[in-house]
Amino acid sequence: MIYLVEHFYSIQGEGKYLGTPSLFFRFGGCNMKCEGFGCTETSALGVQVVGCDTVYAVDKKHFGSTWQEIDSLDELAKIYHSYTLPIKADIVLTGGEPLIYADNGLFVSFIEFLQGKGHRVTFETNGAINVDFEKHRVYQRCVFALSVKLSNSGEPFSKRINPEAIQNIAACAQDAFFKFTVDKDSLISGINEEIKEIIKFAPSISVYCMPKGGSKAELEYHSEAVIEYCKRKGYVYSDRLHIRLWDQNKGV
Ligand code: SF4
Secondary structure (H helix, E strand, C coil): CEEEEEEEEEECCCCCCCCCEEEEEEECCCCCCCHHHCEEEECCCCCEEEECCCHHHCCHHHHHHHCEEECCHHHHHHHHHCCCCCCCCEEEEECCCHHHHCCCHHHHHHHHHHHHCCCCEEEEECCCCCCCCCCCHHHHHCEEEECCCCHHHCCCHHHHCCHHHHHHHHHHCCEEEEEEEECHHHHHCCHHHHHHHHHCCCCCCCEEEEECCCCHHHHHHHHHHHHHHHHHHCCEECCCHHHHHHCCCCCC
16 A cells, blocks of 8 residues: 555656656655754644645655555556646656655556656655665666755754665666755755765766755745855756745645
């Protein structure tokens, strides 16, 4: 069984494939909490929950009642067929952390199904969970946006950094790139050193940095500092187009 939080057809708002028409499947559950991002979401019972900008897909205790339990490939295929997609549309598997299901047979068959329809499948992952590329060869044909968490997430180093997983994904996947969430204050307090340490694990893949922000106002607050940082370091600036345009994460 896997938990599906939402699905929607939009454009990719972040990273290397920004602007690409994409069907998103957001799965429920994560191996982290990232309370350091300080976004808040109100649960159905009125509880203010702190976490990342997708806390509603992370915190099962407060939001799990809205998650859909998926038990068969037919259910996922039905959702897929409810959209009329061009073949060039990407399928984005996100969360939460979608790779908590990496070894789940249903999840693996879904990727196979999507690739069989001719779509590029891309993952948005925190890069801390290792993938068995030999056992499940479908992953070799996937793209991984490695959004490795920095200390501004509030998670301990040992939990957020898994060098073996990063190296493995960079070496075995069709494409992979780093995508860091950066904010003005952490740039002052030395987050650059952290990024340097992480990219050493996969020096050949590109580095994208995007401003922290679950709202348009927050994004605007951090953007310029991140642009200047990218200019100094030669990293690629990525906006968060969906937040910039629609001022939210859900369903866009
Ligand atoms: S790893 Fe990603 S989805 Fe999970 S809590 Fe952190 S930011 Fe949210």
